[in-house]
Amino acid sequence: xxxxVLTAMLATLLSAGAMAQPSQxxxxxxxxxxxxxxxxxxxxxxxxxxxxxILVFGAMFIxxxxxxxxxxxxxANFHESVKVEVAWTVVPFLILIAIxxxxxxxxxxxxxxxxxxxxxxxxxxxxKWHYKYMENDVEFYSVLATQPEQIRNKFNKGENYLLEVxxxxxxxxxxxxxxxxxxxxxxxxxxxxxxxxxxxxxxxFINEAWTRVNEPGIYRGxxxxxxxxxHGFMPVVVVAKAPAEYDAWIAEQETxxxxxxxxxxxxxAMNMDMTELMELGSKVYxxxxxACHMPNGEGLPGVFPGLKGSxxxxxxxxxxxxxxxxxxxxTAMQSFGKQLxxxxxxxxxxxxxNAWGNNTGDTVQAKDVNxxxxxx
Amino acid sequence: xxxxAEHLHHDEHHDHKPSGIKRxxxxxxxxxxxxxxxxxxxxxxxxxxxxxxxxxAELFQPGLQLVDPNFFNQMTTVHGLIMVFGAVMPAxxxxxxxxxxxxIGAPDMALPRMNNWSFWILPFAFLILLSSLFLEGGGPxxxxxxxxxxxxxxxxxxxxxxxxxxHIMGISSIMGAINVIVTxxxxxxxxxxxxxxxxxxxxxxxxxxxxxxxxxxxxxxxTMVLTDKFFGTSFFDAAGxxxxxxxxxxxxxxxxxxxxxxxxxxxxxxSQIVPTFSRKPLFGYASMVYATASIALLSFIVWAHHMFTTxxxxxxELFFMFATMLISVPTGVKVFNWxxxxxxxxITFEIPMLFSLAFIVLFTIGGxxxxxxxxxxxxxxYHDTYFVVAHFHYVLVTGAVFSIMAAVYYWLxxxxxxxxxxxxxxxxxxxxxxxxxxxxxxxxxxxxxxMPRRIPDYALQFADFNKWxxxxxxxxxxxxxIFLALLIKACRKQGEAATDRVWEGAEGxxxxxxxxxxxxxxxxxxxxx
Numbered sequence: 001x002x003x004x005v006l007t008a009m010l011a012t013l014l015s016a017g018a019m020a021q022p023s024q025x026x027x028x029x030x031x032x033x034x035x036x037x038x039x040x041x042x043x044x045x046x047x048x049x050x051x052x053x054i055l056v057f058g059a060m061f062i063x064x065x066x067x068x069x070x071x072x073x074x075x076a077n078f079h080e081s082v083k084v085e086v087a088w089t090v091v092p093f094l095i096l097i098a099i100x101x102x103x104x105x106x107x108x109x110x111x112x113x114x115x116x117x118x119x120x121x122x123x124x125x126x127x128k129w130h131y132k133y134m135e136n137d138v139e140f141y142s143v144l145a146t147q148p149e150q151i152r153n154k155f156n157k158g159e160n161y162l163l164e165v166x167x168x169x170x171x172x173x174x175x176x177x178x179x180x181x182x183x184x185x186x187x188x189x190x191x192x193x194x195x196x197x198x199x200x201x202x203x204x205f206i207n208e209a210w211t212r213v214n215e216p217g218i219y220r221g222x223x224x225x226x227x228x229x230x231h232g233f234m235p236v237v238v239v240a241k242a243p244a245e246y247d248a249w250i251a252e253q254e255t256x257x258x259x260x261x262x263x264x265x266x267x268x269a270m271n272m273d274m275t276e277l278m279e280l281g282s283k284v285y286x287x288x289x290x291a292c293h294m295p296n297g298e299g300l301p302g303v304f305p306g307l308k309g310s311x312x313x314x315x316x317x318x319x320x321x322x323x324x325x326x327x328x329x330x331t332a333m334q335s336f337g338k339q340l341x342x343x344x345x346x347x348x349x350x351x352x353x354n355a356w357g358n359n360t361g362d363t364v365q366a367k368d369v370n371x372x373x374x375x376x
Numbered sequence: 377x378x379x380x381a382e383h384l385h386h387d388e389h390h391d392h393k394p395s396g397i398k399r400x401x402x403x404x405x406x407x408x409x410x411x412x413x414x415x416x417x418x419x420x421x422x423x424x425x426x427x428x429x430x431x432x433a434e435l436f437q438p439g440l441q442l443v444d445p446n447f448f449n450q451m452t453t454v455h456g457l458i459m460v461f462g463a464v465m466p467a468x469x470x471x472x473x474x475x476x477x478x479x480i481g482a483p484d485m486a487l488p489r490m491n492n493w494s495f496w497i498l499p500f501a502f503l504i505l506l507s508s509l510f511l512e513g514g515g516p517x518x519x520x521x522x523x524x525x526x527x528x529x530x531x532x533x534x535x536x537x538x539x540x541x542x543h544i545m546g547i548s549s550i551m552g553a554i555n556v557i558v559t560x561x562x563x564x565x566x567x568x569x570x571x572x573x574x575x576x577x578x579x580x581x582x583x584x585x586x587x588x589x590x591x592x593x594x595x596x597x598x599t600m601v602l603t604d605k606f607f608g609t610s611f612f613d614a615a616g617x618x619x620x621x622x623x624x625x626x627x628x629x630x631x632x633x634x635x636x637x638x639x640x641x642x643x644x645x646x647s648q649i650v651p652t653f654s655r656k657p658l659f660g661y662a663s664m665v666y667a668t669a670s671i672a673l674l675s676f677i678v679w680a681h682h683m684f685t686t687x688x689x690x691x692x693e694l695f696f697m698f699a700t701m702l703i704s705v706p707t708g709v710k711v712f713n714w715x716x717x718x719x720x721x722x723i724t725f726e727i728p729m730l731f732s733l734a735f736i737v738l739f740t741i742g743g744x745x746x747x748x749x750x751x752x753x754x755x756x757x758y759h760d761t762y763f764v765v766a767h768f769h770y771v772l773v774t775g776a777v778f779s780i781m782a783a784v785y786y787w788l789x790x791x792x793x794x795x796x797x798x799x800x801x802x803x804x805x806x807x808x809x810x811x812x813x814x815x816x817x818x819x820x821x822x823x824x825x826x827m828p829r830r831i832p833d834y835a836l837q838f839a840d841f842n843k844w845x846x847x848x849x850x851x852x853x854x855x856x857x858i859f860l861a862l863l864i865k866a867c868r869k870q871g872e873a874a875t876d877r878v879w880e881g882a883e884g885x886x887x888x889x890x891x892x893x894x895x896x897x898x899x900x901x902x903x904x905x
Binding site for chain 1: 439511530685690736741744748
């Protein structure tokens with residue numbers, strides 16, 4: 001086993017040179033100038049540590065081999081030496097200065113978020129990311145796309161298991177993209193290793209970070225700060241497209257989102273029937289509610305309340321809509337008013353009022369939700 | 377007051393020790409209390425270790441197999457709390473109780489009744505913490521660092537129990553620290569000047585000051601969490617004018633000195649053991665004392681290196697990066713000193729020496745990754761990944777825990793009067809050494825490759841290493857049962873009788889008294905030349 005460890009250590013040293021693919025052993029070089037500077041710093045300090053380690057452990061093992069009692073040596077009695085002690089204080093200090101200078105330069109460059117071409121507001125919430133393009137009328141949530149059956153070992157796991165989302169963030173290459181990072185609930189941390197960007201999302205405060213991606217591609221990361229039960233299940237996926245493709249994409253998104261809003265207004269005049277509502281509601285429930293209230297509606301006792309037979313789910317309908325749309329402050333219950341469409345909200349509330357034996361027989365329509373949402 | 381006087385009077389007639397459970401409940405003897413602390417720490421080490429086994433079993437392969445994520449989070453949280461506050465800290469306090477009076481020629485600790493109390497509140501603290509796991513909704517699940525608002529608005533009601541138990545642990549630590557300081561200041565034998573004190577005593581004295589300085593800060597942090605959660609304050613809630621990052625500043629102002637609280641006594645132990653088995657005095661005694669003091673002082677100005685990603689001003693990031701890098705200088709001085717002590721000695725490899733040598737190499741590896749983590753721009757990549765988990769397990773398990781094991785093997789013959797079972801000890805050392813590296817070394821790789829910490833399930837590229845890490849974990853856990861068997865044998869007084877000096881090269885007052893150490897020692901103070 002010790003040999004395995006040694007081989008692995010050697011492999012790290014060897015793989016350091018050619019780093020085209022993300023390594024399983026080492027930091028990746030990434031796809032930005034900054035990430036490559038960070039990688040070089042990492043390797044420099046790693047090699048410095050290796051050299052110091054060889055010298056110190058080398059001296060120690062020489063002593064262990066040659067200065068053993070079993071070889072019949074008589075112990076020396078020397079101790080205290082100002083010269084030696086000054087040397088081993090000053091030399092490390094000088095090495096530190098040599099590391100500190102390039103590190104400080106890289107750090108200062110990383111923290112300069114001025115003159116950005118594109119700005120994206122990144123908002124974490126339990127357990128998804130929301131992206132809003134500040135210059136365009138485009139915003140969306142990005143949630144884990146891995147099927148629960150894969151996590152529960154019922155289906156085979158896909159190639160990007162736990163690192164795939166329904167809607168990735170799209171950014172242009174060769175442009176300075178600034179990220180404004182914040183949170184709606186607890187602290188999250190937005191991390192893309194290939195950009196060397198990791199920034200905490202603090203509720204009530206906005207942090208800044210930036211990147212300039214050199215190569216188009218799909219880059220995957222994860223939430224890095226413990227944020228509750230499903231901390232391990234909120235990946236970050238960023239697609240970098242060439243500027244022209246990005247412009248086309250963002251224009252298309254603007255149109256789609258505008259049309260969706262118009263559709264929504266039309267919906268207010270229509271009524272959906274129970275079957276339709278329950279079918280859509282079940283889907284929405286599984287993706288947006290089941291993480292806490294559990295697929296069987298029973299919640300996690302003492303942590304997240306159940307909905308099966310709960311006072312809210314079988315009580316006053318307006319109150320139920322209010323809780324879903326506005327959330328409950330001071331608890332983990334988020335406001336879903338801006339996360340889901342009117343149709344989805346109507347469906348999921350209907351589902352909650354009729355599933356698991358709740359059987360209220362109520363149907364909730366888009367206009368009912370809209371009334372609560374607009375305060376009418 | 378009159379009752380206290382009566383107690384005093386009463387006890388004078390019962391100078392002998394009671395038998396059975398009463399001996400341990402009522403004891404004010406530093407050796408008994410030391411033994412209690414050490415056994416308590418070992419039991420907590422096994423309980424915390426069992427939780428680590430749950431974590432490693434779940435992470436053995438990708439997917440959710442054994443536990444749900446909420447319980448997984450409780451395991452990581454309580455594992456951390458138990459190992460820090462229940463295993464490592466009480467073990468060092470136990471060693472201080474046993475050894476500080478023996479090393480400075482004092483008859484007992486200065487405040488023996490407080491000593492009894494500072495131990496006996498500990499089991500209640502951990503009973504409260506552990507019982508919270510069985511409540512509806514479970515125990516604390518927000519990480520041992522309990523960042524707000526996850527630990528306030530978003531936690532469950534068992535948080536109150538967590539806060540209360542941390543308060544009790546803090547009171548216990550503060551009382552233990554006061555006792556160490558008062559003992560060392562007032563009860564040194566004639567001739568035991570400051571610069572003649574053994575390094576274990578020096579490092580513990582400095583540690584005790586750190587404890588008194590920062591445990592109240594921790595108490596403040598948990599109290600603010602309590603009032604934020606239950607009494608409507610907004611220290612850490614932006615909606616009420618507070619700041620969640622303030623919590624991290626307060627926590628790490630405690631937390632960074634805390635990690636030195638867990639390593640300075642280890643430096644002291646290694647500085648006792650290496651000269652003994654090299655048959656040569658410590659190379660730079662004075663510089664070791666000054667290095668320890670510098671590390672302690674620096675520990676107060678580096679806390680924000682745990683928080684580089686929280687969005688600090690660049691000037692603050694630079695300051696904390698430089699200050700943190702500086703710590704490697706006095707730490708390096710220590711390692712160089714140990715190597716220089718061995719140089720041209722006459723070295724033998726008894727079990728305490730083997731653990732000390734493993735400590736020097738593996739702790740230094742933890743120090744190297746610590747230096748890497750200090751570099752802010754690179755820390756952005758390492759932060760909150762398994763690289764950090766590897767780093768602090770190298771300094772705390774192969775660092776602090778290995779030093780405690782070295783200390784137990786070193787002083788056990790003095791405590792029990794019998795040599796430990798050499799066969800079991802060798803098995804324990806070699807199994808621990810190999811398995812601990814299989815356990816923690818690959819964590820560097822998965823961390824660099826991008827695996828975040830505190831996740832119950834992971835992407836497929838991390839699968840192979842995680843399997844090895846888990847196998848190493850199970851093996852390391854099982855290896856500690858060998859240690860348990862060895863300790864039980866020693867406590868049953870089985871084995872070869874130990875001489876008074878025990879080790880050929882041993883120097884110091886603790887080796888002048890008989891083995892096993894009598895119940896009362898140094899009733900007449902020895903004179904140190």
